[in-house]
Structures are given as structure tokens and as C-alpha cells.
Amino acid sequence: MSEKTSTSETAGSVPGVKPYDGPAGGWGALGAVARAVKEQMAVGREGAALRKVNQPNGFDCPGCAWPDPDHHSTFEFCENGAKAVAWEATAKRVTPAFFAEHTVSELWNWSDFALEGEGRLTDPMRYDAASDTFQPVPWDEAFGQIGAALRNLPEADAAEFYTSGRASNEAAFLYQLFVRAYGTNNFPDCSNMCHEATSVGLPASIGVGKGTVTLADFDHCDALFSFGHNPGTNHPRMLATLREVSRRGVPIIAFNPLRERGLERFLSPQSPKEMLTGDATEIAKSYYQVRIGGDLAVLKGMMKWLVEADAVDLEQGGNGLLDREFIAEHTDGVQALLDDLRDTRWDDIVSRSGLSRADIEAAAKVYARAERVIICYGMGMTQHRHGTENVQQMANLLLLRGNIGRQGAGIAPIRGHSNVQGDRTVGITEKPDAALIEGIRRTYGFTPPAKHGHDAVAAVKAINEGRSRALICLGGNLAVAMPDPDLTFAAMRKLDLAVHIATKLNRSHLITAGQSFILPCLGRTELDMQASGPQSVTVEDSMSMVHASQGGLQPASLQLRSEVAIIGGIAQAALPESTIDWQGMVDNYDLIRDGIESVFPAFRDFNERVRKPRGFRLYVGASERDWGGPGARAHFLLAPGLDEDPGLPADALTMATIRSHDQYNTTIYGLNDRYRGIAGRRDIVFVNADDLSARGLAHGDLVDITSLAVPGLSDPPMVRRYTAVAYDIPRGSVAMYYPEGNGLLPLAAHDPQSGTPAYKSIPVALRPAAA
CATH class of the missing domain: 3.40.228.10 (Dimethylsulfoxide Reductase, domain 2)
Structure with a gap:
């Protein structure tokens, strides 16, 4: 099939919209890497980090989960991987002085790009409602107050524990162990929104x-x-x-x-x-x-x-x-x-x-x-x-x-986050099976709850309805990632406790609760020094290879703690009677890996095997035509009809949310989308030229986009004054950036089997923008 130009060449000129005729990669990619390093102003620090990306005895890229080749080259990173490293290894800092100068109300009006662009968080912070600012708090005091708040909830199921797929296997395992010892399986997770x-x-x-x-x-x-x-x-x-x-x-x-x-x-x-x-x-x-x-x-x-x-x-x-x-x-x-x-x-x-x-x-x-x-x-x-x-x-x-x-x-x-698959493998799931429950009982001496907990959609519903009162986030930007931000933001402001473990400031941190904490953690690129010496962590890629990752940069702040140390600190404060040796595992991550091996026998000889270059592959039964044990078989399964998204209005356009090239999930590295010909802006909706013409619109017109996902609403969700770009996309289909398009997707629009929100099928109407 012949190649077509991405953006309409015949349409009139629109600021920031120009066809890009180059290939993927090439000089455009090298130029983007150079700009990313320059903009973060830490050339020496970032250069040292880039030489260690995806290398033996180096660290795993904090970007995607594509596996490493058998034979490494000098540069085992891509353009967006380099951006991710530059974003983390930046010289920019968000210190207590920054928070003293900017109220939460002011920061709320900043763009998401501007918030994360301020740099690395340096100190644990607690929200002060009287001054509307975050103020520094000692680590032990933060742990004590978080632990007390968790103990004071009416039941364990009144707390939600979110996980980003960039957490290591060690952090994720310790996190799920703590949460199950606490007494719940409420594990909203980034995988709930993707795979x-x-x-x-x-x-x-x-x-x-x-x-x-x-x-x-x-x-x-x-x-x-x-x-x-x-x-x-x-x-x-x-x-x-x-x-x-x-x-x-x-x-x-x-x-x-x-x-x-x-x-x-x-x-x-x-x-x-x-x-x-x-x-x-x-x-x-x-x-x-x-x-x-x-x-x-x-x-x-x-x-x-x-x-x-x-x-x-x-x-x-x-x-x-x-x-x-x-x-x-x-x-x-x-x-x-x-x-x-x-x-x-x-x-x-x-x-x-x-x-x-x-x-x-x-x-x-x-x-x-x-x-x-x-x-x-x-x-x-x-x-x-x-x-x-x-x-x-x-x-x-x-x-x-x-x-x-x-x-x-x-x-x-093809997974996104670098360890989203590994987090699930080591227990981040709201639906524990009998083997996981028995493994924890055998290894740690308590029987975890068997009741299914909340995924991401169920968690937001429970928070909105007042059934859940606390939220702890191990990374991520949950509120922005979820559909229906009006409902999600309002729900999260009802919480009694909100805790965010993070490397950078984002919008979710600004949705304050009765008590709100921002706890800064080490990044993948940084040296993790504990009582037993420097620590490595492990990740699992999209093809079930488990390998070690060890950062070498000096931490962005002396106040930073590892995700493992922060989880261990909260666990000790929330569960003072626990017999689990939380501190021992913080001191030496080998003990965490011993626990993973005991609970999950597929990790046999974990510490030994992961120290070998490239690590090892976990057993995947279907790769060996083992369909789940002796006598088990694969199943042909039916999908009635032909409609991936039943019930959409027949006259609607169907919108998919997409990522720009200067973006990784909710993290915005810049305002360019090079391969689609967009520069310096994100207020774009991509539309077939004939669909524009049929509505009396043209390339470059400002449009209001109305959600038709819930029929009959007198005031349906809408985003206003987006620029329509005539684009090579099938008739009836439109696209706009994520998370800007999330406001058009109701929380109820999701796959009933998996709970995955329908970000790729939002029924919409386009009209000329109101004055």
C-alpha cells in the first residue's frame, strides 16, 4: 500500500502544524536527545547515566519494557529512553523553598508539563492547610502519622494502595506483603489501565x-x-x-x-x-x-x-x-x-x-x-x-x-512501563489466587485475605462513595491517568489520607486530603546504599526476562530514600506488632528476593541467577505448550458479534486518546509530536478531512468536543477550543492526546471483564467552538 502524508498538505497553514517527512529515528532522534540533555542542565550527570542504560552492571531504562538483546552495543537506549533518563537525572530540584514560594492553589494552575519540569523532589513534605503549602517533615514523623492514620481507619478495606509499573520487583513484593499483612487486597495498579x-x-x-x-x-x-x-x-x-x-x-x-x-x-x-x-x-x-x-x-x-x-x-x-x-x-x-x-x-x-x-x-x-x-x-x-x-x-x-x-x-x-509485568508477577493483584495466599502463609506465618479487592476503576468509585478513606501511591499520577477527571479529582479531595511516593511533582500530589504527604524516593539511575552496602533491584521485561538493575549516580538529595526503605518505614509504623522483619529486608534486598523465591517457586535460585548477565527467563507454560498443568488445554473463545464497543451512538465519531512523541504515559517531556507534524502544542484533535467538511468545518478551525458516552445528559462532558487538524485517519475516527481527552470518558465506560477503561473508543461530536 502506498505511503500517505500524515498531515494534510493541501489544507491552509496552522501554527505548529507542518508535515514531517522524515523516518523514525535518524537525525531527528539524535537532535531530540541532545535537546533533552541540554534542557535538563546536567550534561555530565546525564552522560554518565546514559552510558549505563541497559548495560550489564548498569541500570534498566525507566522507560519501556522492551527486552535487551544478547549482545549489547555501546548505546542501548532510544530517544525516549534518553528523555526518561534526562528527566530523572536532571540538575533541577524542587526543594522546601520552592514549596514555600508557591501555594497549592497557584501550582494547580500550572500545566502538567511545567509541574514535572521543575525537577527532582528533595525532601519529605506534609501539606499545611492554613498556609496552603507543603512544608518539610522529618521522615520518622511522616511515617508515624501515616501509620497512625492507617490504624485509625474503620477497616483495612477503607484504604487503597496504588502501584506504578516502574516500581522494582523488590519494592512491589514488599508493598504487597505489607498491604496483605495490613489486611486488604485493594491494589489499583497502572496495568488496570493498559494491559x-x-x-x-x-x-x-x-x-x-x-x-x-x-x-x-x-x-x-x-x-x-x-x-x-x-x-x-x-x-x-x-x-x-x-x-x-x-x-x-x-x-x-x-x-x-x-x-x-x-x-x-x-x-x-x-x-x-x-x-x-x-x-x-x-x-x-x-x-x-x-x-x-x-x-x-x-x-x-x-x-x-x-x-x-x-x-x-x-x-x-x-x-x-x-x-x-x-x-x-x-x-x-x-x-x-x-x-x-x-x-x-x-x-x-x-x-x-x-x-x-x-x-x-x-x-x-x-x-x-x-x-x-x-x-x-x-x-x-x-x-x-x-x-x-x-x-x-x-x-x-x-x-x-x-x-x-x-x-x-x-x-x-507490548507492555509500556518497564516493570509493569514484574509487579504483577510478584503479587500486585487485587485477585490473589490460592498459590499466592499459601506462599505468603508458608513464608511469613500469616494468612492474607482472600476477598477480591479493588482495581483502579473500583478504587475511584469506592473513594467517591466514601467507602475508601486513604490512598497510598507507589509512584504514578493516578488522578490524571484515570478517566472522568471531574469525578476523580473531586472524589480524591474527600480522602482522610493521601500519600505519594515519587521522584517528581505532579498534579495528583496537589489534590490534598485531610492529611497529605509527598515522600521523595531514589530513581532508577541512583545509587541505593543500605546497611549491607549498595543494593540492586530487579525488573521483568515484556518477554519474561528478569534481570538486575543498579544505579550509580549520587542521589539528587541526601534526604532521598529508596522505595523499599519508604515501604518498610510505613509498614513498621502501621503494623507495630508485626513479626515480619521489615528492617532486615530494607537493609539487604537479598532477603526480599529470598522471600519472592519462597512465595513464587518460579524464582528458584533467584539471588544466584539474577547475578548473571541478562538474568534469566521465568517459565511461561504456553511457550512450552503447557496450558496450565497436566491435562489442561488451550481454549478457543468466542466474541459475539463484531463490535469492540457496543452501544455507541450510530451518528457519533469515535475518538481514541493517543500519546505524543514527547510523552511517556502522563509524563510530558515536551510539547512536540514530531512524527505527526505537531510542534509546541497539544490542543489538537486529528480528524478525517471529509468528516470535517461534512460538519461545515475545515483544517485549523477551533472546535468544541462533546462526549456522547452517556446519552441524554443535559450538560454532557466537553472540552473546548481545540484545533482541528485534517489528518490521514479513517472516516468516523478521531484522535486527541492523553490525558487531555480523559475528560470525555466516563468512569463507567470500561471492559466489564478486565476493568480496563475504554480510552480508545469515546463517542464524540465536533462543533464549531463557541465564542
């Missing part, structure tokens, strides 16, 4: 909630399908892998509503020849711009063609296209799937997907010709009302031809 549909959908299908491939499998696949993700911005180190796959002549087939530059072509900054010649590598051989919410129809269409072509091949004396031996030996439920596909009409598939039947069949033929297929996917598949079913239909497609559990084939959910 929870994976964690729920895949175990029912293939017996494990993780991807089945390793990085080495990409060397052996002979077709790769990409659904709903943007590697050039969200996990740029993946581009090096995609480059190698493409240069082997392997077809890469992309399905995505927007043409993302990282899936089109890539110029490797680590290749002197490419940088000198400008000879970029084509990534996707075919790029299909599916309508937002049309992925389920595409998947069922591909499977329908495969089944129909299989029948024709058998009639002609062939062996068929399905792997019947694999299906018979390893799976259940195929007949129900075949019946569902037979009853699904091609006209409906085409209408819902926004693609032609010929396009869908062409993609299916590539799949059928390949012996080893990998499917990669991101939040474009999970952040829908039926995100769980989306994940399961991708698994169905792979199972039909035996493409799980063999070299060069499998499913690859």
Missing part, C-alpha cells in the same frame, strides 16, 4: 497472562502482524528488532487507524552508513488503516477467510490450512468458533472494520503462507469495552495454525 485485558484474557485462552515469545523468536518468524500499537513513540527500541525482521525479507503487516512513522520506515541512529546515506528501512510491507473499534471485525474476517480457504483446499485434495493435529491435541472449543465464523457475514465485517474484503483477505493469505507467525499488539487492542475479547481473538487466530509454543511464533503483548 489488564491481557492479564484476564490470555489465562482463559492459553493458561498464562503473558506473551509467549522471546526476543530470539523474532529471528525465526516468517511473518509478523502488528495490531494497535505505535513502537516509534511508546517502545522505540523495538524498532531495531522490526528493522532486522524487515531486512530478512519477512512481511510485517500493520493494522492501526493512524499511519505511525515507526511502523512505516526507520533510520537506525546506530548505523553510521544509514545516517550518512539516509537509507531508511521500510518496516510494514502492508499498512491497513482499520477504523477505530474495527479490529475485532478484522480478526474474525481473517479467521473466516482462513476457514473458507481451508475447506476449498481440502476439496481440492490438499491438506488444508488449519493445523488439525495441533488443534486436536492441544485445544478445546474449535467447533463453536467455526460455527460463529460461518454465521458472521462478510458485509458486516467490511462495514465494521472500515477495510475492504480484499484487504482483509490479502492479510489472511500472508498469515496462511507463513509457517511461523508472531502477533504483536498494544493498547489499541486492550482499551475497549470488549478488550478482553480482542486479545482472545488474536490468540484464536494463532491457535488455528499452531502458532503458539514453537520457535518463531507466538503472541507478544
Whole structure:
């Protein structure tokens, strides 16, 4: 398929909007890295940190969770990884003097970019309502007051304990141990907002909630399908892998509503020849711009063609296209799937997907010709009302031809945060299973609660209704990340206690409770010195590799404590009668890893294995065609109909929230979105030119965007005075930046199975902006 220009070339000039014709990577990436380092004004400190990123005896990048290669190069970081390191290793500081000069009311009016741009937090702070400022508080006093507040709650379930995916395995394990000893399973987690549909959908299908491939499998696949993700911005180190796959002549087939530059072509900054010649590598051989919410129809269409072509091949004396031996030996439920596909009409598939039947069949033929297929996917598949079913239909497609559990084939959910998968592995879950409960009882001598706790959506509901009175956040920016900020912000102001463990100031910290604390912690880049000496932590990447990370920079402040030390301090204050040796584990993280090994036998010989370069891979049963134990089988699972997002108004545009290239989740590094041709602004909505024309609008017009997610509201949610940009996006689909678009998504709009908010399917109307 021919490449199109991202931003309309024929439309009039709009400030800050200009087509970008360069490839992903290249000189643009190097220039962005140089600017990021310069703007943070710590060239020596950041330079030393960048030389240690993703290196043996160095630290794991605080950005994405893409795995490290077997053979390291001098520079094992990408543009956005360098931005993340510069953001953390900055010379800028947010000291007590800063808080004394700025009231919370004043700071609330700052942009999110400006708040985090002030630099690293240096001292523990407590909110003083009389002066409307945060004021310094000694660590022991902060721990004592937090512990007393937790003990004074009417029940343990009145507290919520949030976790960001950048927390290490050691911090996450200690955190969940403390919370379960405290007596609750209320674990709202960042994974609830991104890949929870994976964690729920895949175990029912293939017996494990993780991807089945390793990085080495990409060397052996002979077709790769990409659904709903943007590697050039969200996990740029993946581009090096995609480059190698493409240069082997392997077809890469992309399905995505927007043409993302990282899936089109890539110029490797680590290749002197490419940088000198400008000879970029084509990534996707075919790029299909599916309508937002049309992925389920595409998947069922591909499977329908495969089944129909299989029948024709058998009639002609062939062996068929399905792997019947694999299906018979390893799976259940195929007949129900075949019946569902037979009853699904091609006209409906085409209408819902926004693609032609010929396009869908062409993609299916590539799949059928390949012996080893990998499917990669991101939040474009999970952040829908039926995100769980989306994940399961991708698994169905792979199972039909035996493409799980063999070299060069499998499913690859592409995670965002660097340890979001590891946090879940070591116990950050609101739904503990019997093995986790028994492991904790056996190791630590108490029986944790079995009752399911709150995920992120349930936590905000409980806070809003007054059932939850305390919130402790291990990193992150929960209030900004959640849908429906009007409800979320107001709910969190009702809390009796709010505690934020963080490296930088963000908006969630400014939503004050009866008692509010900001506790500054070490970053991934910094030396973590405890009583037994310098400590390393561990992380798990998207492909289940566990490896060590050890920072070397001097801490940004002598007052900083590690996440582990802060959790241990709160635990000792909140549970003074506990027999768990919290301080011993703070003093020596080997003891935490011993505990992880005891509770989770998959971590056998943890301390020994993690000290080896690149660490080790956790056992993933489906990779070995073990579907959950003896006699277990993989399951073909149905997704009724073709609608990822049922109940949307027929006349609505469907909006997806997206990240800019100068952004990592809620962290805004800058105001540019280079690959989409946006500079110096975020007040943008991307719209098909014909959709603009049909509404009497034009490129560059100011528009008001109204949510249609809740029919009949007299005063529906709205964002005002955004600039409409004519863009190469399917008709009926629009996009705007996250978290700016969150105000258009009600808290109730989520996948009922996984609780994942439907950030990629918000029904909206566009109108000329009111004066």
C-alpha cells in the first residue's frame, strides 16, 4: 500500500502544524536527545547515566519494557529512553523553598508539563492547610502519622494502595506483603489501565497472562502482524528488532487507524552508513488503516477467510490450512468458533472494520503462507469495552495454525512501563489466587485475605462513595491517568489520607486530603546504599526476562530514600506488632528476593541467577505448550458479534486518546509530536478531512468536543477550543492526546471483564467552538 502524508498538505497553514517527512529515528532522534540533555542542565550527570542504560552492571531504562538483546552495543537506549533518563537525572530540584514560594492553589494552575519540569523532589513534605503549602517533615514523623492514620481507619478495606509499573520487583513484593499483612487486597495498579485485558484474557485462552515469545523468536518468524500499537513513540527500541525482521525479507503487516512513522520506515541512529546515506528501512510491507473499534471485525474476517480457504483446499485434495493435529491435541472449543465464523457475514465485517474484503483477505493469505507467525499488539487492542475479547481473538487466530509454543511464533503483548509485568508477577493483584495466599502463609506465618479487592476503576468509585478513606501511591499520577477527571479529582479531595511516593511533582500530589504527604524516593539511575552496602533491584521485561538493575549516580538529595526503605518505614509504623522483619529486608534486598523465591517457586535460585548477565527467563507454560498443568488445554473463545464497543451512538465519531512523541504515559517531556507534524502544542484533535467538511468545518478551525458516552445528559462532558487538524485517519475516527481527552470518558465506560477503561473508543461530536 502506498505511503500517505500524515498531515494534510493541501489544507491552509496552522501554527505548529507542518508535515514531517522524515523516518523514525535518524537525525531527528539524535537532535531530540541532545535537546533533552541540554534542557535538563546536567550534561555530565546525564552522560554518565546514559552510558549505563541497559548495560550489564548498569541500570534498566525507566522507560519501556522492551527486552535487551544478547549482545549489547555501546548505546542501548532510544530517544525516549534518553528523555526518561534526562528527566530523572536532571540538575533541577524542587526543594522546601520552592514549596514555600508557591501555594497549592497557584501550582494547580500550572500545566502538567511545567509541574514535572521543575525537577527532582528533595525532601519529605506534609501539606499545611492554613498556609496552603507543603512544608518539610522529618521522615520518622511522616511515617508515624501515616501509620497512625492507617490504624485509625474503620477497616483495612477503607484504604487503597496504588502501584506504578516502574516500581522494582523488590519494592512491589514488599508493598504487597505489607498491604496483605495490613489486611486488604485493594491494589489499583497502572496495568488496570493498559494491559489488564491481557492479564484476564490470555489465562482463559492459553493458561498464562503473558506473551509467549522471546526476543530470539523474532529471528525465526516468517511473518509478523502488528495490531494497535505505535513502537516509534511508546517502545522505540523495538524498532531495531522490526528493522532486522524487515531486512530478512519477512512481511510485517500493520493494522492501526493512524499511519505511525515507526511502523512505516526507520533510520537506525546506530548505523553510521544509514545516517550518512539516509537509507531508511521500510518496516510494514502492508499498512491497513482499520477504523477505530474495527479490529475485532478484522480478526474474525481473517479467521473466516482462513476457514473458507481451508475447506476449498481440502476439496481440492490438499491438506488444508488449519493445523488439525495441533488443534486436536492441544485445544478445546474449535467447533463453536467455526460455527460463529460461518454465521458472521462478510458485509458486516467490511462495514465494521472500515477495510475492504480484499484487504482483509490479502492479510489472511500472508498469515496462511507463513509457517511461523508472531502477533504483536498494544493498547489499541486492550482499551475497549470488549478488550478482553480482542486479545482472545488474536490468540484464536494463532491457535488455528499452531502458532503458539514453537520457535518463531507466538503472541507478544507490548507492555509500556518497564516493570509493569514484574509487579504483577510478584503479587500486585487485587485477585490473589490460592498459590499466592499459601506462599505468603508458608513464608511469613500469616494468612492474607482472600476477598477480591479493588482495581483502579473500583478504587475511584469506592473513594467517591466514601467507602475508601486513604490512598497510598507507589509512584504514578493516578488522578490524571484515570478517566472522568471531574469525578476523580473531586472524589480524591474527600480522602482522610493521601500519600505519594515519587521522584517528581505532579498534579495528583496537589489534590490534598485531610492529611497529605509527598515522600521523595531514589530513581532508577541512583545509587541505593543500605546497611549491607549498595543494593540492586530487579525488573521483568515484556518477554519474561528478569534481570538486575543498579544505579550509580549520587542521589539528587541526601534526604532521598529508596522505595523499599519508604515501604518498610510505613509498614513498621502501621503494623507495630508485626513479626515480619521489615528492617532486615530494607537493609539487604537479598532477603526480599529470598522471600519472592519462597512465595513464587518460579524464582528458584533467584539471588544466584539474577547475578548473571541478562538474568534469566521465568517459565511461561504456553511457550512450552503447557496450558496450565497436566491435562489442561488451550481454549478457543468466542466474541459475539463484531463490535469492540457496543452501544455507541450510530451518528457519533469515535475518538481514541493517543500519546505524543514527547510523552511517556502522563509524563510530558515536551510539547512536540514530531512524527505527526505537531510542534509546541497539544490542543489538537486529528480528524478525517471529509468528516470535517461534512460538519461545515475545515483544517485549523477551533472546535468544541462533546462526549456522547452517556446519552441524554443535559450538560454532557466537553472540552473546548481545540484545533482541528485534517489528518490521514479513517472516516468516523478521531484522535486527541492523553490525558487531555480523559475528560470525555466516563468512569463507567470500561471492559466489564478486565476493568480496563475504554480510552480508545469515546463517542464524540465536533462543533464549531463557541465564542
